[in-house]
Amino acid sequence: MPVFEFDEQDGFGDSHRAAWESDDELAEDALELGTHCDTCNKNGKKSEAEDVHDDSTDGETVEYKLAENGDIVLEEGEEDIRVPRRKMKPNDFQPITTLGRGSYGKVLLVKQKSSGKLFAQKQLKKASIFLRSKGIEQTRNERQILEEVKHPFICRLFYAFQDHDRLYLILQYAPGGELFSHLANERMLPENVVAFYSGELILALIHLHKLGIVYRDLKPENCLLDAEGHVLLTDFGLSKVAEPGADCRSFVGTKEYCAPEVLLEKPYDHAVDWWSMGILIYDLLVGSPPFVGNSYKRIVEKITRSRPNIPFYVSPDARDLITKLLKKNPKQRLGANGRYEAIFKHRMYRKIDWKKLERRELTPPIVPCITNLEAAENFSEEFTKMPVTATPIDHQTPFTRDGLTVTPNFKGFTYVASPTFLQSDIMSGSPLSRL
C-alpha cells in the first residue's frame, strides 16, 4: 500500500508538536471532565468470567523469565515468545454473541479458545463482496489499513484470515458500544463533552491523514467506545490511501455526513474528513445532523447549497468551529492541507490538553456500564438476542458468477499482528483485562 508522510512544514510534524509544547496556558487549564456511568452506577465491575489467564499456546511449550509480580520479563527488542506467530482459523474462536451487522456480513463477539481473550470478529461474505465489483478492493483496503494503523483511538486489527465462504477480521473489542447509542440516551451533549470526543477523533483522523489515508466514512456508527469510555474509530471499508496530488473520485459515505465535493462528484482529498467532523460535532451538540431531508435529492441540495442552521443555544465558540469546518470550499475548511494547528488552538478546545488527551490521561465523560464483558450490554438487543451458532466449518460450497462456478481466494488477506503487539497494552494492560 503506498504511504507517504506529509511535509513537516505543513503536516503533523514539528508544527503540531510546537502547538502542544508552547501552550502552557492550555496545559494548566486542562479539562477535568466529570465521570458518570450513563446507564447505571455499577462502574466497571470485574466479571469472574473474564478473569482468565490461560497461557496455553495450543500445545506448544515455551519458556520465559518471570518477574516477582508474575509479569513476563522481556529484554529490549525481544519479542514475547509466549505468542507464536501462528495463522488463525475460524475454529480458534468461540462465538459469544452478535454485536452488529454491516453491509457484507455480521460482527460477532468471540473468545479466543487458547487465551480466553475477547475480540470482535467481523465476517465478510465472499459471495457478496465478489458480486459488488468494488468490494474486493474495499476489503483489501480495510485489511491493509487496519494492519498499518496503530493509534490509541483507532480499533486494532489482530488477525485476518479466510475460509472458503468468508473473510474474517479479528478486531479489538469495543465493549462500550456506539458513541451515539449513549447520545440517544442523552439527546444532546454538553460542549465540554463534545470537545472531548471530537478531540479524540481529531487525533485519530490526523494520524490517518499523516499516513496518507482519507477515512471518508466518519459517521456515528463508526465511533465506538472502549471499556473506559475512550473513542475507537472503526470500519475502514471505505478508507482510501491518497497518492500525493491524486484525487479520489468514487462516491462513498453516508449522505448526511458527505462533503459537497463528494456529492457533486468533484475531486476530493483529506478535507472531506474535516467536513464530516463538522457534521459530527453539530450532531453531538444538537441531536441531529444539520442537513436532513426526506429524499436523497433534497439532502444533496441542502449540503451543496444551504448554510447550516445552528440553534441559538450553541455557544459562539462551537458555532465558529462548525462554520469553519462546514465550508463548502474544501480549501477554506479548517484543518485542510494539514493546517491542524488551527484546530488545536480553536477556542472550542481551550480546556483540552492535547498531549494528555492523546496519552488517554483525560477522564472520559461517559463510562460505559459494563458488568460482564461477554454480555455485550452496550449493544442493541436486536443483535445480542440473535442466536449465535459456531462458525460453520469450511464446507466448500462453490458459488457462481455469470453462470461460472468460482472459488475466490483473497490473496494477501491473511494477517497476524506481531507477538510484541499481541502482548502489548491493548491486550494485557487494557481496560478489558482489568475488568
Ligand SMILES: Nc1ncnc2c1ncn2[C@@H]1O[C@H](COP(=O)(O)OP(=O)(O)OP(=O)(O)O)[C@@H](O)[C@H]1O
Ligand atoms: N470492534 C468492534 N467492537 C465492537 N463492536 C463492533 C466492532 N466493530 C463493529 N462493531 C459493531 O458492529 C456494527 C457493524 O460494524 P461494521 O464495521 O460491519 O459496520 P458497517 O459500517 O455497516 O460496515 P461496512 O461499512 O463494512 O458495511 C457496528 O455498528 C458496531 O455496532
